[in-house]
Amino acid sequence: TAPARLWLSLLVTLGAAAAVFLWVAGDARLALYVAGGIVGAVAVSGLVGWLLLWLVSRFANGFAARIALRQLARRIWLSAAQLGALAVGLLGLWLLTAVERDLLSAWERRLPADAPNVFAFNIQPDQARAFQDALTAGQVKDAVLQPMIRGRWVERNGQPVQPRGYDDERARRLAEREFNLSWGEMLREDNRLTAGKPLAGEGWSVEAGLAETLGIRLGDTLTFDVAGTRVAGKVVNLRTVEWDSFRVNFFVVGTPAMFADAPTSLITSFHLPPERRAEVAQWSRAFPNVTFIDVGEVLGEVRRVLGLSASVLRLVFVFCLAAGVVVLLAALETSAPERRREAAVLRALGAHSRQIAAIQWWEGALIGATAGLVAGLAASVTGWAVGRQVLELPVSFNAWLPLASLLAGLVLAGGVTLWERRRLSRESALGLLRDPS
Known part of the structure; x- marks a missing residue:
């Protein structure tokens, strides 16, 4: 059961976020739209990511991958929160880099070489x-x-x-x-x-x-x-x-x-x-x-000003991505005692250090790769929809972006998880059971 101080912390955080939205937007309706958009993006990213993980679990064969998927399935809400946070951070970066460049290039290609200037x-x-x-x-x-x-x-x-x-x-x-x-x-x-x-x-x-x-x-x-x-x-x-x-x-x-x-x-x-x-x-x-x-x-x-504005927004989304990494680290710390007990049981059953390290890496890699794939697909679809339906530009779907985003999420989350949990694979089963905290 969540302690009272956790609920107090949550209320203070939500109140501060609402105050910041109102201050920046200057309009309650706009602030509500932005907040709803962020919550919706995180929720949808987490749900789609979780469905992808479920689909992967139907075809997973390796020992480490199967164990990692089962452990993620046991912490469904925590896994969805990690997926949503990382996906939204990556989505912001892709929209302001690859998609922005695609739209600008499509617009420039549409202009004839002899357009009046x-x-x-x-x-x-x-x-x-x-x-x-x-x-x-x-x-x-x-x-x-x-x-x-x-x-x-x-x-x-x-x-x-x-x-x-x-x-x-x-x-x-x-x-x-x-x-x-x-x-x-x-x-x-x-x-x-x-x-x-x-x-x-x-x-x-x-x-x-x-x-x-x-x-x-x-x-x-x-x-x-x-x-x-x-x-x-x-x-x-x-x-x-x-x-x-x-x-x-x-x-x-x-x-x-x-x-x-x-x-x-x-x-x-x-x-x-x-x-x-x-x-x-x-x-x-x-x-x-x-x-x-x-x-x-x-x-x-205009291009220079837009470039400066996009650079500032990219910096903001770098912080969003950093916040996603913090959510990942916080989730790891929250479940640390349980993970230590799991590692102890695996060690007692004969698992060696490399197998435990592989399970931990697979957990982070699956979270990161799924979040990256969701972010890349969402950015490509958004760029295509905005270009075709709103700006009426001859924009094609960027098929390379989801792959690049998947690799970026894989490296990011896999590295963070492996770094955070590397010590578990080195400790004995007796030591883990005696000190699970």
Whole structure:
């Protein structure tokens, strides 16, 4: 029976963990989600790991392996706790190393070599010809000037837009901000119609994700305040946009008839090889009102920041893995008297030192290998699911990761167990029975 001080220690630990979650998250619901996710991950990892151990026990033939599996089966809850702790620590490391690298590589492979890497905006209509000639002289062929004007969404179906009426925070931000509007009746090659009909006459084309977030439907009448003038029209179609094409795209597009007299500027994006980036400075001097953004440098800085963030998170998960090792050591210490009695009985029955050491190594190796396999499989499945279903990237299942994770867990837990229990294999049966503590 657990002593009262153990329950007190458990309550203090859980209270401290809850306080840390609340402090870091700053929101009770988010803290509850994170805590539930951690508990769920440990529980699922322990359960799956235990099922794998049970499956292995059906086919185990060696003397040391059979004894080790039986001893693990007798301590089912302790074994599950060890499996869960090690698996979650390894899972965090794999998600932030191999999986992160796989997703980034898949994204980079998806981008075409000539993807636009420079944006230019605030181009005035009377500069359009001269600006286009300057780009043509610089051998830039993929620049298409598009009109752009800012407008605030003020009404839907004659009712004022109320940002506070949206429960979703992103929806509130979108409803409050000004939109970059454009116009044109031709559907871009990186846009795909999902509902409705092509633009003609007057009407709006709305990006499908934005429409879902803001609750906009086909046939709704949207009104925008554009430089003090209200522009209204019905939603004629919904479309998806390949935002990672790095071409100029808009959430909301109207028709030329709706913006006939509106003051506008132009925007474009184009590809410029790295060795010719100096030409941007020349164009900036020739057109001082035009703003250029080097997307290549921005992406490089984003990758650097993400790399630093991932390094910090990796350090955190190294501590998680260390905590898993501590759980393993604590479990070994908790069951030390029982293990010493088992070793004494085995020694009295004629087992030699190498056999006892092999049994101890098999216990740790089975725990570590199973936890590693569970972590590797979970990381590979998670990376594949996130890449395919969320980011829509051509990510393949990383079949090598589960094997590498299995070997890592095997070496880690097997080494820890063998180091902790090496002295048991050296003591006599009489000595173990006299001092089982």
